[in-house]
Amino acid sequence: MFSIIKKRFWYDWIFVAIRTLWMVIIISASFIKPSLIDASFWVLFSFAFVVYLVPLIAWCRNADWYLAVDVMAAGGFHLYLAYTAPELLWSFVLLVMNIGLASNRRTYVWTGILCGIILPALNGWIAGRLPYEFIVSNGFGFAIGFTFNILIQSHKQALIIHEQKLLLEQHIERIEELTLMEERSRLSHELHDTIGHTLTSLIVGVESLRSSVPNSQIERIDSLVGIAQHSLVDIRKHLHQLSHTPLNHSLSESLRQFTEDFMKSTGIMVKFRVIGSETLVMQKINFCLYRCLQESLDNAVRRA
Structure with a gap:
């Protein structure tokens, strides 16, 4: 009734x-x-x-x-x-x-x-x-x-x-997100191949000059090689973040996975803990929280 x-x-x-x-x-x-x-x-x-x-x-x-x-x-x-x-x-x-x-x-x-x-x-x-x-x-x-x-x-x-109309707008937003993620993934792979190959060739080329320069310039060679290697690692890390498609799972699981990847790539210990049960929120809020964690950890590495 x-x-x-x-x-x-x-x-x-x-x-x-x-x-x-x-x-x-x-x-x-x-x-x-x-x-x-x-x-x-x-x-x-x-x-x-x-x-x-x-x-x-x-x-x-x-x-x-x-x-x-x-x-x-x-x-x-x-x-x-x-x-x-x-x-x-x-x-x-x-x-x-x-x-x-x-x-x-x-x-x-x-x-x-x-x-x-x-x-x-x-x-x-x-x-x-x-x-x-x-x-x-x-x-x-x-x-x-x-x-x-x-x-x-x-x-x-x-x-x-x-x-x-509302349902169509949701589908359009989802398609735009998927298109943007696909384009970012493609761009990151192209940059990874191009810049990675360039920096690797630069490192190998500078290393080959080690035997041809006087001993007084060896320290400069080591410095250039170190800068190039550090730049290569840093670029690969950022390209990995750019190509990574977050939130394939729940928000807490995605944040945990990102934290583990961050610790593996940087060697920095990060403590991650989930208190209570997860509450479902809008997808845009999930992305915002995910990006906040990325920026926080990146800033901690660069400025700490």
């Missing part, structure tokens, strides 16, 4: 409110002006309660046969009112509005003909009144209900389009 209530929107409660208003009018008229009704109160109340409740149950269950049930129940009850309480026939407009509200492009023709023409004409004929009065009022009520139904369907379509 509660699950059915949660699935309903504000415009669904308008349907219930109109139906409840109709029931209140019938009962109130029985108490305020009993002379208008040529029938037992309990018979009228029981019949009205069935007309109120049975179609409502079918509507709550989203049954395909709801419209048929409501048309038969409402039409039969107001044919009964045409005999016993003709002054209350105007209340049929409220139920006709509900029927128009529940009609769609496949059903509005037969529901409109029955509720807007045939049943009002029968009510007028039985009550001894001009049928066109009932036809105009009920036809207008059906038109109001069906028009509101069109507005509701447009609102639902707008919500669906908005949800699809």
Whole structure:
């Protein structure tokens, strides 16, 4: 029962409110002006309660046969009112509005003909009144209900389009992230091959000059070789970080893996500890935290 209530929107409660208003009018008229009704109160109340409740149950269950049930129940009850309480026939407009509200492009023709023409004409004929009065009022009520139904369907379509738009934006952001990661990985590999080969050739070339220079220049050779080797290691480390695709696992596991890689590449001991259970956050926040750890450790190495 509660699950059915949660699935309903504000415009669904308008349907219930109109139906409840109709029931209140019938009962109130029985108490305020009993002379208008040529029938037992309990018979009228029981019949009205069935007309109120049975179609409502079918509507709550989203049954395909709801419209048929409501048309038969409402039409039969107001044919009964045409005999016993003709002054209350105007209340049929409220139920006709509900029927128009529940009609769609496949059903509005037969529901409109029955509720807007045939049943009002029968009510007028039985009550001894001009049928066109009932036809105009009920036809207008059906038109109001069906028009509101069109507005509701447009609102639902707008919500669906908005949800699809958000989903599409998420996919686009994900594609941009994957494209950026792929491009960074490609660029880092190209730089690694080019700069790595260049620096390695430079180191080998400088080392080959060691036997050709006087002893006074050996210290400068060692210094140049050391600078080149340090630059090669530093560039490889940064290119590795550039090409690395973080967050393939959970955030804590990705941070732990990066810390272990950092300790292997630098030889610096880093203590990493996770306290409590991890809370899921947005992907952008995960990347931000990951980059913060990278920058913190890099700054510690360069400036400590």
